[in-house]
Amino acid sequence: MQANPTVQVRDLWMSFPGKRSGEQVHVLERINFEVRQGEFVCIVGPSGCGKSTLLNIIGGFLRGSRGDVMVEGQPVAGPDPRRIFVFQENGVFPWLTVTENIGFGLLKKSEPERAKIVAHYIEMVGLNGFERAYPRELSGGMKQRVEIARALAANPDIIYMDEPFGALDFITRLKMRADLVRIWQSEKKTILFVTHDIEEAVQLSDRVLVMSKRPATIQTIVSIDLPRPRDLDSAGYLETRDRIFSAMGMSLRIGENEKEALPISAQQPV
Amino acid sequence: MTGKLAWTKIALPLGVAALLLLAWDAAVRVSGSDIFPRPHEVLRGIIQLIEQGLLLKYVVASLFRVTWGFTLAVLIGVPFGLFLGWYGWAFQAFNPMIQMLRPISPIAWIPVAILWFKVTDKAPIFLIFLASVFPIAVSAIAAVQNMQPVYLRAARNFGLTQLQLFRRVILPATLPQIITGIRIALGVAWLVVVAAEMIAVNSGLGYLIIDARNAGKRYDLVVAGMVMIGLIGLVLDLLVRQLEKFDEVRWGYANR
Numbered sequence: 001m002q003a004n005p006t007v008q009v010r011d012l013w014m015s016f017p018g019k020r021s022g023e024q025v026h027v028l029e030r031i032n033f034e035v036r037q038g039e040f041v042c043i044v045g046p047s048g049c050g051k052s053t054l055l056n057i058i059g060g061f062l063r064g065s066r067g068d069v070m071v072e073g074q075p076v077a078g079p080d081p082r083r084i085f086v087f088q089e090n091g092v093f094p095w096l097t098v099t100e101n102i103g104f105g106l107l108k109k110s111e112p113e114r115a116k117i118v119a120h121y122i123e124m125v126g127l128n129g130f131e132r133a134y135p136r137e138l139s140g141g142m143k144q145r146v147e148i149a150r151a152l153a154a155n156p157d158i159i160y161m162d163e164p165f166g167a168l169d170f171i172t173r174l175k176m177r178a179d180l181v182r183i184w185q186s187e188k189k190t191i192l193f194v195t196h197d198i199e200e201a202v203q204l205s206d207r208v209l210v211m212s213k214r215p216a217t218i219q220t221i222v223s224i225d226l227p228r229p230r231d232l233d234s235a236g237y238l239e240t241r242d243r244i245f246s247a248m249g250m251s252l253r254i255g256e257n258e259k260e261a262l263p264i265s266a267q268q269p270v
Numbered sequence: 271m272t273g274k275l276a277w278t279k280i281a282l283p284l285g286v287a288a289l290l291l292l293a294w295d296a297a298v299r300v301s302g303s304d305i306f307p308r309p310h311e312v313l314r315g316i317i318q319l320i321e322q323g324l325l326l327k328y329v330v331a332s333l334f335r336v337t338w339g340f341t342l343a344v345l346i347g348v349p350f351g352l353f354l355g356w357y358g359w360a361f362q363a364f365n366p367m368i369q370m371l372r373p374i375s376p377i378a379w380i381p382v383a384i385l386w387f388k389v390t391d392k393a394p395i396f397l398i399f400l401a402s403v404f405p406i407a408v409s410a411i412a413a414v415q416n417m418q419p420v421y422l423r424a425a426r427n428f429g430l431t432q433l434q435l436f437r438r439v440i441l442p443a444t445l446p447q448i449i450t451g452i453r454i455a456l457g458v459a460w461l462v463v464v465a466a467e468m469i470a471v472n473s474g475l476g477y478l479i480i481d482a483r484n485a486g487k488r489y490d491l492v493v494a495g496m497v498m499i500g501l502i503g504l505v506l507d508l509l510v511r512q513l514e515k516f517d518e519v520r521w522g523y524a525n526r
């Protein structure tokens with residue numbers, strides 16, 4: 001197995017121009033991490049800490065203020081069809097059917113080849129029978145399946161996912177996670193997955209990057225060696241989950257003294 | 271259930287129309303007017319126009335002008351609007367001028383149109399173009415500016431060329447709102463053709479109305495002309511509404 005990381009982020013900083021001129025909003029500070037090929041990595045952090053910003057920089061939709069982002073040994077210059085983004089707001093095209101959406105990135109393929117690939121991924125995400133449906137006829141979970149299938153059909157090396165299940169209900173979310181892990185195991189893609197949900201991160205990934213509040217740094221990286229399919233009642237699962245909760249400075253006991261529950265970054269300003 | 275609903279959908283409007291006709295008839299009789307026509311006199315007027323072959327001739331003349339003026343407005347307004355919606359600098363450059371020209375009623379352009387085009391078909395066609403190009407362009411501009419950024423980002427991710435981006439994303443994403451603009455513009459065009467024909471030419475439904483009044487106070491024909499204008503306007507709107515039913519654009523209209 002090659003040891004070269006697929007994604008390398010080195011000393012990445014990001015700030016946005018603030019409301020008043022000359023003012024800067026510092027969002028990311030000194031971000032360093034690597035993702036190996038085939039790895040499933042989750043990025044967790046509180047809402048508004050800069051997770052989407054970080055993923056957008058890696059995906060080539062934004063440019064960092066300082067530092068390097070290398071993907072497959074090359075500096076990221078922009079979005080690339082070899083790395084497909086699954087968006088927080090559903091990015092499925094409402095004017096295309098399920099089939100047309102999934103085949104969207106396959107323009108260069110011949111018609112029969114495209115049909116074969118699309119049929120394969122419709123099967124994989126369990127949308128049989130909805131081939132000719134339009135997105136407005138689908139539930140939120142099904143739309144997210146279309147977007148995941150569209151990403152997979154383009155045969156990328158890496159899939160970036162920004163809270164793809166954030167808008168779904170609890171049961172649908174659990175089912176989508178199980179399906180995503182199954183797909184990841186069979187397709188052997190590298191997945192970089194952003195979420196604010198710690199449980200989701202522990203259920204899905206090989207490693208969890210825990211981000212602090214804004215300006216965000218990577219606070220800890222937690223490796224998860226639990227076997228899949230993961231048992232959500234096992235001691236290992238609960239212990240890992242609690243470790244991340246406390247790394248984010250959160251108590252699991254509701255009603256506890258607020259002061260002790262403050263995030264680490266708020267207690268010790270840098 | 272649905273059968274009953276469809277039945278009331280036709281019966282209720284017909285009932286309202288019948289009531290209005292009765293009220294109209296009663297009002298004319300009570301007032302004792304011998305100039306304003308009663309409904310059956312208008313119907314007779316319409317039949318007379320049909321027999322003389324005038325109705326068909328005038329309807330065709332009006333529709334001909336609307337078709338030309340309106341088609342020109344779509345052909346120029348849609349690309350122009352998409353261009354301005356996409357390029358911020360173009361929007362900044364042209365928008366103030368558009369907003370200044372837009373509130374000038376097409377009627378105010380009639381003297382200018384006659385000066386430029388004399389008493390030819392070109393004058394009303396020009397006026398219809400002016401009246402409909404602004405709603406079309408403005409809706410196309412807004413459609414591009416309101417486009418969900420996520421569609422563009424997804425498209426960029428899949429490595430589309432500029433032309434593919436336009437054909438496969440920008441155009442379909444903006445089509446619902448452009449169709450709405452087209453529908454509004456067609457309504458305006460039909461309003462304007464009548465006004466233009468009253469002054470700038472000597473054929474068409476607008477001319478019929480003004481001519482019937484000037485040559486012998488034939489108010490039965492005046493109202494007959496008005497009724498025809500209303501009916502054709504209704505049909506035109508129903509036709510454009512069909513465009514909104516296509517699967518490719520239905521997503522753009524809130525549960526219809």
Ligand SMILES: Nc1ncnc2c1ncn2[C@@H]1O[C@H](COP(=O)(O)OP(=O)(O)O)[C@@H](O)[C@H]1O
Nearest residue numbers: 016017025027046047048049050051052053054
């Ligand atoms: N284009 C932008 N301009 C200015 N501020 C921005 C922009 N995008 C994001 N931000 C700010 O950066 C911070 C992080 O945003 P985001 O990355 O979306 O957070 P997260 O995804 O973790 O919830 C937020 O405070 C947000 O207001």
Ligand SMILES: [Mg+2]
Nearest residue numbers: 051052088163
């Ligand atoms: Mg986000």
